[in-house]
Amino acid sequence: MEAAMGDTMLGTSSLQALLLVVVSFIIYLAVRLRSRRRRTMTSTTMLEPQHSCAAAATVACSLAASAAAPLPPGPVPWPVVGNVPEMMLNKPAFRWIHRMMKEMGTDIACVRLGAVHVVAITCPRIAREVLRKQDANFVSRPLTFASKTFSGGYRNAVLSPFGDQWKKMRRVLTSEITCPSRHKWLHDKRADEADNLTRYVYHLATAGSTSSIIDVRRVARHYCGNVIRRLSFNRRYFGEPRPDGGPGPLEVQLMDAVFTSVSLLFSFCISDYLPWLLGFDLDGHEKAVKEANATVNRLHDTVIDERWRQWKSGERQQEPEDFLDVLITLKDGSGNPLLTIEEVKAELQDITLAAADNPSNAVEWALAEMVNQPETMKKAVEEIDRVVGLDRLVQESDIPQLNYVKACIREAFRLHPVAPFNVPHVALADTTIAGYRVPKGSHVLLSRIGLGRNSTVWAEPLRFRPERHMAAAEDGATANNVALTENDLRFISFSTGRRGCVAATLGTAMSVMLFGRLLQGFTWSKPAGVAAIDLSESTHDTFLAKPLVLHAHPRLPVHLYPTPSATMT
Numbered sequence: 219m220e221a222a223m224g225d226t227m228l229g230t231s232s233l234q235a236l237l238l239v240v241v242s243f244i245i246y247l248a249v250r251l252r253s254r255r256r257r258t259m260t261s262t263t264m265l266e267p268q269h270s271c272a273a274a275a276t277v278a279c280s281l282a283a284s285a286a287a288p289l290p291p292g293p294v295p296w297p298v299v300g301n302v303p304e305m306m307l308n309k310p311a312f313r314w315i316h317r318m319m320k321e322m323g324t325d326i327a328c329v330r331l332g333a334v335h336v337v338a339i340t341c342p343r344i345a346r347e348v349l350r351k352q353d354a355n356f357v358s359r360p361l362t363f364a365s366k367t368f369s370g371g372y373r374n375a376v377l378s379p380f381g382d383q384w385k386k387m388r389r390v391l392t393s394e395i396t397c398p399s400r401h402k403w404l405h406d407k408r409a410d411e412a413d414n415l416t417r418y419v420y421h422l423a424t425a426g427s428t429s430s431i432i433d434v435r436r437v438a439r440h441y442c443g444n445v446i447r448r449l450s451f452n453r454r455y456f457g458e459p460r461p462d463g464g465p466g467p468l469e470v471q472l473m474d475a476v477f478t479s480v481s482l483l484f485s486f487c488i489s490d491y492l493p494w495l496l497g498f499d500l501d502g503h504e505k506a507v508k509e510a511n512a513t514v515n516r517l518h519d520t521v522i523d524e525r526w527r528q529w530k531s532g533e534r535q536q537e538p539e540d541f542l543d544v545l546i547t548l549k550d551g552s553g554n555p556l557l558t559i560e561e562v563k564a565e566l567q568d569i570t571l572a573a574a575d576n577p578s579n580a581v582e583w584a585l586a587e588m589v590n591q592p593e594t595m596k597k598a599v600e601e602i603d604r605v606v607g608l609d610r611l612v613q614e615s616d617i618p619q620l621n622y623v624k625a626c627i628r629e630a631f632r633l634h635p636v637a638p639f640n641v642p643h644v645a646l647a648d649t650t651i652a653g654y655r656v657p658k659g660s661h662v663l664l665s666r667i668g669l670g671r672n673s674t675v676w677a678e679p680l681r682f683r684p685e686r687h688m689a690a691a692e693d694g695a696t697a698n699n700v701a702l703t704e705n706d707l708r709f710i711s712f713s714t715g716r717r718g719c720v721a722a723t724l725g726t727a728m729s730v731m732l733f734g735r736l737l738q739g740f741t742w743s744k745p746a747g748v749a750a751i752d753l754s755e756s757t758h759d760t761f762l763a764k765p766l767v768l769h770a771h772p773r774l775p776v777h778l779y780p781t782p783s784a785t786m787t
Contacts, residue, residue, distance in 0.1 A: 287655035290328040290337055293318065300330035302491060310758050311486035312638035316340075316667060325668075326652050328660075332491035334360075335660040337651070338639070340668025342675060344652045345707040348643065348662055349715035352651070356643035357716045360661050362490040364482045364507045368571065370564035375720075376572055377483075380646065387565060388720075390557070394544055395569070396721045404540075405614065407448040412731045413780040414454070415441045416611065416739050418463040420779040423740060423770040431745060434585055434736075435765035438578035440465045441732050443473045446573050450566050452540040456517050461782060468517060475513035476574050481759060482507050483571075484642055514567055522566065526559050542566065573721065576636045576712070577729040579761060583634035584626050584733060586751045586766045587682040589742055594684060598623050602738045611778060612734035614727050620734060621700040625684035627729050628702055631711040633682055635666030635760055640713050667760065670709035702726045739779070740770040 295301050308314035315338050319327045325341035339345050348356055358380035359365065361372075369377040375387035394400065419437060422430050443465070444454050457468035465473070487503040489496040499505055522542060528534035529546045538544045545565060548556040557565075588595040601622045606612050617624070642661040649656050656662065671679040676686070687700055702711050703722050712719035719725065736742070744751060745767060754763040772779065 287650050287653065289335065290326045290652075290654040290656075291322055291324050292328040292330070295330040298332075299492060300332050300334075302331050302488060305329070305331060305486060306488065312667075313757075316638070316665065319668070326654060328654075331486070332493075334491050335657055336663065337656055337660050338663045338665055338668075339651075340665045340672060341652075342669055342672070342707045345664050345669060347651055348664065349707065349718075352649060353715045355646050355649055356662055358644040358646055359717070360484065360490070360642050360644055362484060363487060363496065363504055364479075364485070364490075367507050367511050368479055368483065368567060370560050370567070373561045373564035374568035375565065376568050376641070379644070387561070387568075390545070390548065390565065392720050394548065395541055396724065398723070400544075401723055401727075404449050407452070407540075408445055408614065408727060408731070411441065411444045411448055411454070412613075412735055413611070414444065414463040415732065416735050417780045417782065419736065419740060419770060420772055421462040421464075423772055430770070431767050432770045433765055433767050435578070435582050435762070436465075437736075438581050438732060439473050439477070439574065440469065442574045442578045442728060443469060443476070445728055446570050448540075450541045450569060451521050452542075453521070456520070463782070471513055472517050473574065475510045476570060478506065478510040479514065479571055480575050480637075482510065484639070514570070515563070518563065518566060518570075522559070522563055526562070541569065569721075572719070573724065573728070576631075576725060577732055579634070579636040580627050580630040580711075580729055581733045581736070582762060582766050584630040585736065585742060585768070586753060586762060587630070587633075588626065589744055589768060590750050590753070591682065594626070594682070595737075595742070598626055598684075599737055602734060606738065608774060609778075611774075612731065612738050614731060616734070617727065617730045618699075620730060621688065621698065622684060623734055623737070624700040624702060624730060625687040627733055628687045628700065628704075628711065629682055629684045631702065631704075632670040632676070632709040633680070634755075635670055635710065638667050638760055639663040639665055640710055641717070643715075643717065664707070664710065666710045669707060672708075675708050702729060739772065739774055741773045743769045743771070745769060 293301050293304060296303060305311045305314065315327065315329060318329075319325070319338065319340060325339065326344055327338050329336045329338070339348065359377055361379060365377040366372060372378040372383060373387070375384060375391045378384040378387065415437070419432060422432050422437075424430075447453055447456075447469075454463075455466055455469060456472065457466045460466055482503065485503070488501050489498070489503070497504075525534070525542055526546060529543075534543075538547055542562070545557055545562045546555075550556045588598065601620060602612060605619045606616055612620075640663065642663055645656055645658055645660045645662065648658045651662075670676070673679050702725070703714075704711055705714060707714065712722040712725055751766065751768075752764060755761070756763045
């Protein structure tokens with residue numbers, strides 16, 4: 219989960235917007251009348267000279283500060299509601315913001331939603347100012363209905379605002395879950411899921427008399443789901459296992475709920491900016507959040523509750539075998555349990571939401587682009603054949619040498635980001651960015667779209683060209699050392715800074731193994747009658763408008779395709 223900005227508004231949004239404008243004027247007039255009455259009453263009492271001078275000095279200083287640093291450019295807000303009416307009339311909001319910034323010719327803009335200043339940034343230099351020079355000031359997160367719900371009341375690491383709880387859960391993640399020793403410890407589970415992926419696609423490709431049509435999106439998303447379930451719960455299935463290694467009904471329900479959850483996080487919900495509308499659910503956001511969260515909890519909690527009982531009763535005493543065991547058995551300095559069961563549940567949901575979308579989206583887009591560019595596909599496959607050969611399968615140990623394959627994934631991260639914006643950063647204090655005033659409490663959004671497609675940074679920014687990542691870089695990286703991370707914020711693959719992604723190593727392994735196994739194991743081609751894959755982007759998010767479906771034909775000796783492994787239930 220890097221952050222998705224979806225469109226959950228109902229068809230009645232135009233009427234709601236007009237209603238809000240009317241309500242805002244009523245409130246605005248009431249406030250003005252009340253203020254005028256107070257000023258009238260105050261004017262009957264003469265201030266002492268020293269008090270009058272002090273008041274004048276305060277006002278003068280305030281005006282001087284405002285004049286010195288104006289807000290970033292943006293639309294003029296309405297009283298009380300700000301630009302909420304425009305946002306509701308121009309769905310999805312992320313496309314409205316980017317369109318407005320393009321029309322204004324600015325790399326930084328401010329939109330006021332309710333009382334919140336939302337600052338969007340599309341320039342790497344300004345982005346580095348936020349996450350390098352002023353990282354400590356932008357270390358917090360917004361308080362929203364979705365983030366509170368999905369984090370169990372702000373108990374996890376990714377969604378919690380700055381404070382002791384965030385520090386505690388961040389330490390747990392970095393020292394116990396995503397540390398190098400834990401990554402190595404769980405290698406075999408990831409390898410099992412890579413084998414299961416190859417076996418499942420082979421089954422789909424050979425199920426009929428000719429090559430079958432493969433839903434690449436379904437395959438990619440469920441591979442990611444399988445990996446996270448194995449690492450978290452040491453199981454592939456919540457329900458009955460399938461002999462072909464594919465998802466069952468419960469696994470489909472879970473992944474649907476996970477991707478719905480990700481789309482609802484920071485999706486410009488009206489009540490997040492106008493709290494007095496919370497509970498009315500004018501846009502259907504609250505209901506959708508509750509339903510998705512209930513599905514994830516229903517499936518996760520069955521496993522977590524039973525495992526918690528086993529550890530607390532002494533029935534389970536073996537060495538930890540997954541993230542769940544690790545979290546339950548952590549102790550504080552006094553030897554007491556470090557985490558409550560609510561914190562364990564929140565953190566495992568955190569991990570699930572954060573890991574599913576980015577690798578699967580990048581691989582789907584990369585494969586779609588490369589089917590339309592046979593020469594690019596040929597280069598990637600030739601690299602795999604040269605590095606790995608045709609007598610074994612791609613392994614994680616091959617990743618350092620698969621530089622063109624990684625360049626293809628980097629290019630997908632750049633051109634086709636998983637979300638329009640990064641997860642919002644909240645200003646802890648008033649500050650200045652790029653010469654503009656950013657008030658305390660502002661939500662700062664780094665645009666994944668704007669950074670990755672910035673024409674001043676990237677030549678031919680809308681063209682898929684992996685070779686651009688193979689050239690020598692300013693930091694000394696060369697074609698012999700291509701990484702999926704991007705520290706200069708020319709695009710965002712895995713977020714950086716104090717609130718950055720702590721699982722970039724896992725994300726890299728998942729992305730490259732998913733892509734590498736699909737490229738090595740199968741020859742991919744367009745369905746009959748399709749001249750080219752439609753690369754249209756969805757209107758309401760940044761995924762492909764239509765799930766990618768392709769023919770897959772096995773290209774390796776039959777004995778290399780794994781046989782059914784022991785069921786993971």
